[in-house]
Amino acid sequence: MITSDQREKLRGWFAGRLPDDLFEELAEVTVDREEITVIGRIPAPRLSEGASAAEREAAVEGRVQQFRERTRETRMSVAREAEHRFGRKVSWGVECAGERALFTHLAAPVMTRLRQPERQVLDTLVAGGVARSRSDALAWCVRLVQRHTDDWLGELRESLEHVRRVRDRGPDTESEEVHDDEE
Incomplete structure (x- = not known):
């Protein structure tokens, strides 16, 4: 990320x-x-x-x-x-x-595995003329989700950025080796 x-x-x-x-x-x-x-x-x-x-x-x-x-x-x-x-x-x-x-x-290209119910959704979009292929149908679904969940996705991205900052402030495990003779 x-x-x-x-x-x-x-x-x-x-x-x-x-x-x-x-x-x-x-x-x-x-x-x-x-x-x-x-x-x-x-x-x-x-x-x-x-x-x-x-x-x-x-x-x-x-x-x-x-x-x-x-x-x-x-x-x-x-x-x-x-x-x-x-x-x-x-x-x-x-x-x-x-x-x-x-x-x-x-x-x-993005590879994914879909179960039958998800494939049926894509096939319905193709049959209905909304998309030319399953690939187009999946892209259409992603755009639809993006359009209707921008606030939620933005909040999720902010949370991921916060996790990254916290992780970066954590201890550096490579530099904190404990040696038996130091104890």
């Missing part, structure tokens, strides 16, 4: 390494065992006051695409450096006018 100190150092490295004019703000840096995802805020397109929702959506989509193409070389250069330094793939995304868009990012 990644510690909060490691997350802060990672975020600091990207804040210091990214060109000042790349994003308006470095909005989020998330990390897991395989991937670092960097999300930056970019300026919203300027539209007339009476712009429709469709016009707004198209303008944001165009702004995101323009940013992605314009900054590709810079992002690739930073990603190569970060991947070498941190041993993880780097993915990118932006926030623009309240919308979030992720560019190419990893979809890591």
